[in-house]
Amino acid sequence: MKTWPEVFDVAIVGGGNAALCAAITAAEAGAKVVILESAPKTYRGGNSRHTRNFRCMHGGPMSVLTDSYGEDEYFEDLMLVTKGKTDEVLARMAIRQSEECLPWMERRGVRFQPSLSGTLSLSRTNAFFLGGGKALVNAYYNTAADLGVSVAYDAEVTHVHRDGNRITHLEVKIAGAPKTIKARAFVLASGGFQADLDWLARAWGPAAKNFLIRGTPYNRGVVLRDMLDQGADSVGDPTQCHAVAIDGRAPKYDGGIVTRLDCVPFSVVVNREGDRFYDEGEDVWPKRYAIWGRLVAAQPDQVAYALIDSKSIDLFMPSVFPAIKADTIEDLGRQMGLDPAHLRRTVDGFNAACQPGTFHPTQLDGLRTHGLNVPKTNWARPLDTAPFYGYQLRPGVTFTYLGLKVDTRAQVHSPDGPLTNLWAAGEIMAGSILGQGYLAGFGMTIGTVFGRIAGAEAASHVA
Amino acid sequence: MSLDTSPPDLRQEARRQIEICNACRYCEGYCAVFPAMTHQKAFADGDITQLANLCHNCRGCYYACQYTEPHEFALNLPAALAEVRVESWERLIRPHGFSRLFQTNGTAIAGLLVVTLAWFFWALFAFRPESGVGFYAHLSHIVMVAIFVPVFLAPLALIAWSVRDYWREVGGGSVRLAHIWSALGAAGRMKNLSGGHGEGCNFENGDRFTDWRRVFHQLMMYGFLLCFASTSVATLMHYVLDWKAPYSLLSLPKLLGVPGGLMMVVGAFGLARLKMKADPELGARRVWKGEMAFILLLGAVAATGLGLYAVKGSGLVPTVLAIHLATVMTLFLLMPYSKMVHGFFRLAALVADAAKQDKA
Numbered sequence: 139m140k141t142w143p144e145v146f147d148v149a150i151v152g153g154g155n156a157a158l159c160a161a162i163t164a165a166e167a168g169a170k171v172v173i174l175e176s177a178p179k180t181y182r183g184g185n186s187r188h189t190r191n192f193r194c195m196h197g198g199p200m201s202v203l204t205d206s207y208g209e210d211e212y213f214e215d216l217m218l219v220t221k222g223k224t225d226e227v228l229a230r231m232a233i234r235q236s237e238e239c240l241p242w243m244e245r246r247g248v249r250f251q252p253s254l255s256g257t258l259s260l261s262r263t264n265a266f267f268l269g270g271g272k273a274l275v276n277a278y279y280n281t282a283a284d285l286g287v288s289v290a291y292d293a294e295v296t297h298v299h300r301d302g303n304r305i306t307h308l309e310v311k312i313a314g315a316p317k318t319i320k321a322r323a324f325v326l327a328s329g330g331f332q333a334d335l336d337w338l339a340r341a342w343g344p345a346a347k348n349f350l351i352r353g354t355p356y357n358r359g360v361v362l363r364d365m366l367d368q369g370a371d372s373v374g375d376p377t378q379c380h381a382v383a384i385d386g387r388a389p390k391y392d393g394g395i396v397t398r399l400d401c402v403p404f405s406v407v408v409n410r411e412g413d414r415f416y417d418e419g420e421d422v423w424p425k426r427y428a429i430w431g432r433l434v435a436a437q438p439d440q441v442a443y444a445l446i447d448s449k450s451i452d453l454f455m456p457s458v459f460p461a462i463k464a465d466t467i468e469d470l471g472r473q474m475g476l477d478p479a480h481l482r483r484t485v486d487g488f489n490a491a492c493q494p495g496t497f498h499p500t501q502l503d504g505l506r507t508h509g510l511n512v513p514k515t516n517w518a519r520p521l522d523t524a525p526f527y528g529y530q531l532r533p534g535v536t537f538t539y540l541g542l543k544v545d546t547r548a549q550v551h552s553p554d555g556p557l558t559n560l561w562a563a564g565e566i567m568a569g570s571i572l573g574q575g576y577l578a579g580f581g582m583t584i585g586t587v588f589g590r591i592a593g594a595e596a597a598s599h600v601a
Numbered sequence: 602m603s604l605d606t607s608p609p610d611l612r613q614e615a616r617r618q619i620e621i622c623n624a625c626r627y628c629e630g631y632c633a634v635f636p637a638m639t640h641q642k643a644f645a646d647g648d649i650t651q652l653a654n655l656c657h658n659c660r661g662c663y664y665a666c667q668y669t670e671p672h673e674f675a676l677n678l679p680a681a682l683a684e685v686r687v688e689s690w691e692r693l694i695r696p697h698g699f700s701r702l703f704q705t706n707g708t709a710i711a712g713l714l715v716v717t718l719a720w721f722f723w724a725l726f727a728f729r730p731e732s733g734v735g736f737y738a739h740l741s742h743i744v745m746v747a748i749f750v751p752v753f754l755a756p757l758a759l760i761a762w763s764v765r766d767y768w769r770e771v772g773g774g775s776v777r778l779a780h781i782w783s784a785l786g787a788a789g790r791m792k793n794l795s796g797g798h799g800e801g802c803n804f805e806n807g808d809r810f811t812d813w814r815r816v817f818h819q820l821m822m823y824g825f826l827l828c829f830a831s832t833s834v835a836t837l838m839h840y841v842l843d844w845k846a847p848y849s850l851l852s853l854p855k856l857l858g859v860p861g862g863l864m865m866v867v868g869a870f871g872l873a874r875l876k877m878k879a880d881p882e883l884g885a886r887r888v889w890k891g892e893m894a895f896i897l898l899l900g901a902v903a904a905t906g907l908g909l910y911a912v913k914g915s916g917l918v919p920t921v922l923a924i925h926l927a928t929v930m931t932l933f934l935l936m937p938y939s940k941m942v943h944g945f946f947r948l949a950a951l952v953a954d955a956a957k958q959d960k961a
Contacts, residue, residue, distance in 0.1 A: 269662070396624040452642065
């Protein structure tokens with residue numbers, strides 16, 4: 139920090155994928171760049187640390203990607219999950235540019251690996267990072283260091299100082315000590331606000347206090363809040379977050395990928411009262427995991443319990459914590475804090491509603507219940523073979539939708555027009571494209587595409 | 602001898618970490634350990650031993666891991682597996698106390714070296730032959746053979762015994778030629794230190810990948826094999842062709858031995874340097890000194906062997922000869938009780954892995 143200039147060319151707020159792509163692009167264009175990462179070095183990289191792949195358009199086999207994945211198919215997949223809540227111009231731009239991103243990433247040290255075991259369905263559309271998102275983050279920090287980019291860890295930006303349509307400087311606390319960072323251009327890539335439980339509770343309701351945060355505890359939305367308070371244009375539903383159902387024993391923050399549970403399609407899922415509340419077998423899990431966060435969030439105490447028997451224990455990816463195990467349904471209920479007699483009645487009712495037929499764990503097998511108010515429409519087999527297993531489910535928040543509205547140049551706007559030296563990339567602006575739902579690997583696509591645009595725009599602004 | 606951490610605790614810790622890894626699988630492309638994990642959900646003791654011996658300590662998974670400290674999952678898989686790996690050698694090789702003494706302790710290795718050295722000086726005086734040329738003028742061929750054959754074969758027998766026990770512990774099953782071939786291929790190219798992308802490992806330079814460890818290890822391994830081949834060829838020449846040492850520079854023993862010795866010296870120097878730079882917290886810390894002493898011993902074997910060639914015909918021959926023979930003998934005696942065993946167990950683990958992959 140001793141050799142820092144008085145004024146940087148480009149100051150980048152955030153230290154994840156989008157921030158790094160912006161920093162590298164700007165530094166390659168000759169700009170003197172600083173990265174202000176609010177996490178300490180061991181936790182650098184924001185939610186990118188927990189990612190595993192990059193959704194990439196391609197006309198033919200490319201790197202580890204098989205076959206082809208065209209713009210229209212990619213866009214249709216996005217329309218499906220967002221139910222049309224997207225900005226078509228921005229979305230198509232991100233999709234088209236994803237193809238040139240992959241070789242760009244490889245040249246800057248990112249390495250890919252074939253689709254992981256258990257994720258074959260993604261081998262055509264998503265390129266997996268060798269070692270996962272933290273390996274990608276490490277590679278980018280090394281590339282940035284080689285380009286002479288300055289990095290401050292434990293550097294929390296508390297205020298973005300706006301003077302008319304320009305940003306003049308940042309107020310930052312570096313390791314707790316207040317500091318002013320001056321620059322000629324600024325990129326905001328500091329993520330959403332999902333780690334601020336108070337903000338979540340204000341937006342969603344008090345139930346949000348019971349949510350688990352799957353990613354970094356450092357995405358508290360301080361910069362997002364500051365910009366919104368200063369009249370920056372916003373986009374995305376301020377009350378909504380993307381949540382999936384995860385293991386209820388996961389850490390409050392930063393549990394990441396391993397806390398996922400893939401057992402729901404083969405389970406009977408009940409709430410705290412011991413009652414079923416939704417069709418566990420509606421569709422294959424990759425298409426349903428995203429709605430279960432909300433389903434569980436709507437139950438009393440924001441908790442649910444997935445019950446399986448020994449027939450199904452090996453049908454899904456291993457869980458990070460072992461299942462609770464019992465020889466009877468009643469004992470399983472007792473161990474999980476549920477009323478044993480009530481649970482017995484629910485399971486008996488479910489078992490009686492199951493029909494004979496052929497069970498197919500990997501496809502929609504139409505094995506459905508009959509006569510239940512809440513049917514199970516696939517993989518419905520009676521829970522009858524001890525030992526029985528149980529998992530507690532809780533909503534795990536991945537990201538929030540509220541963000542800064544940007545244009546195709548990643549520039550941030552206010553009602554008076556664009557802010558002339560301010561750009562945004564990554565989760566802080568992803569709501570511009572993702573209005574609802576989520577498409578696996580698309581967050582990294584948005585971060586990479588807009589990070590590169592923001593970095594190039596910022597560098598040419600100061601050139 | 603009291604143990605600071607009992608083996609079941611080490612295995613339990615490794616099991617805890619492996620179960621987290623098996624729910625993540627981001628590291629699948631780095632090496633053979635992670636694909637091998639996916640064959641099961643529950644890990645028996647033998648599975649843990651096998652995974653530990655399959656791990657080459659490249660450390661790629663550590664730097665890529667989002668669950669390392671200060672995260673509450675506190676993963677450090679390279680260290681956890683290294684601890685189990687060393688413990689498995691100490692447990693499987695008899696007598697057990699020896700392993701623990703020499704694996705852990707560089708001073709013990711140096712001590713043994715001094716004892717054998719003294720012994721050779723005494724032998725050189727006591728058994729000085731009436732005739733003979735080259736170093737056989739100082740110690741006759743038959744005496745050398747009488748000393749070295751048992752010192753070489755007995756440790757090998759002990760190792761074979763322990764590898765058989767290893768095979769039973771990990772459930773290796775019947776061996777097929779294809780599996781041995783696959784294991785030799787992986788070892789010959791040191792595939793598991795390639796990082797999966799061919800750029801090497803994260804051993805000595807934080808999260809940056811370098812190929813130096815693979816380079817120096819292969820210099821050492823192939824250098825050692827060349828020297829071993831040189832000795833074997835010379836033995837055959839001696840007995841079958843009745844063609845006795847000393848041999849000229851263009852003879853097969855020299856053509857194999859001189860480059861082999863040079864490769865070992867460079868390899869030992871390189872490996873020692875890398876070990877100085879590497880973070881000891883990502884390995885089995887307890888055996889650091891023993892491992893370092895072993896690298897230096899290998900370097901000393903090669904350097905004194907080359908030295909013997911350099912001082913040919915001078916008055917220094919008996920001194921250098923005694924030192925060289927002492928280093929070789931120490932190396933042989935320590936085969937079961939030093940890092941040298943890793944080669945045997947690693948190869949066994951690679952063969953077992955090839956068999957398990959086949960079955961899966």
